[in-house]
Amino acid sequence: MPDRPPRFFTHVYRLVAQVPRGKVVTYGQVAALLGAPRAARAVGTALRHLPRSLTKKVPWQRVINASGGISLRGDVVRAEEQRWLLEEEGVAFNRNGKVNLEKYRWRGPKNWKAPAWDARL
DNA sequence: ACGATGACAGTTT
DNA sequence: CAAACTGCCATCG
Numbered sequence: 201m202p203d204r205p206p207r208f209f210t211h212v213y214r215l216v217a218q219v220p221r222g223k224v225v226t227y228g229q230v231a232a233l234l235g236a237p238r239a240a241r242a243v244g245t246a247l248r249h250l251p252r253s254l255t256k257k258v259p260w261q262r263v264i265n266a267s268g269g270i271s272l273r274g275d276v277v278r279a280e281e282q283r284w285l286l287e288e289e290g291v292a293f294n295r296n297g298k299v300n301l302e303k304y305r306w307r308g309p310k311n312w313k314a315p316a317w318d319a320r321l
Numbered sequence: 322a323c324g325a326t327g328a329c330a331g332t333t334t
Numbered sequence: 335c336a337a338a339c340t341g342c343c344a345t346c347g
Binding site for chain 1: 341343344345
Binding site: 231 | 326327328329330331
């Protein structure tokens with residue numbers, strides 16, 4: 201059994217797990233909702249390390265970049281899978297492979313309160 | 322502890 | 335509009 205994911209990672213997973221089908225969020229948005237508006241890059245790191253055991257529970261495909269595009273640069277296969285999964289649930293891509301964020305962006309959970317993930321216990 | 326790393330983002334060319 | 339630059343952050347050896 202591998203080690204449990206770091207705190208920050210698990211918070212990312214818990215939030216992303218709430219993104220409804222057919223909606224998307226950006227890395228920066230996730231970071232902001234977690235109370236760390238500049239940690240967008242770290243959110244990407246967290247998703248890159250998403251345990252296989254959680255791929256079924258965490259809709260990682262619903263997280264895209266601020267430009268409305270897929271960010272998996274190196275992994276082309278994975279990138280195609282992400283687009284396929286999103287189209288599968290009704291998210292449309294324009295000719296440039298971008299999603300209309302104004303239309304598909306998820307605004308976040310109701311009465312959401314940023315977790316104190318960075319608090320030292 | 323320090324520097325390298327990467328599924329980012331905003332600004333400037 | 336796209337590529338280049340620059341700042342930022344949690345993790346990892």
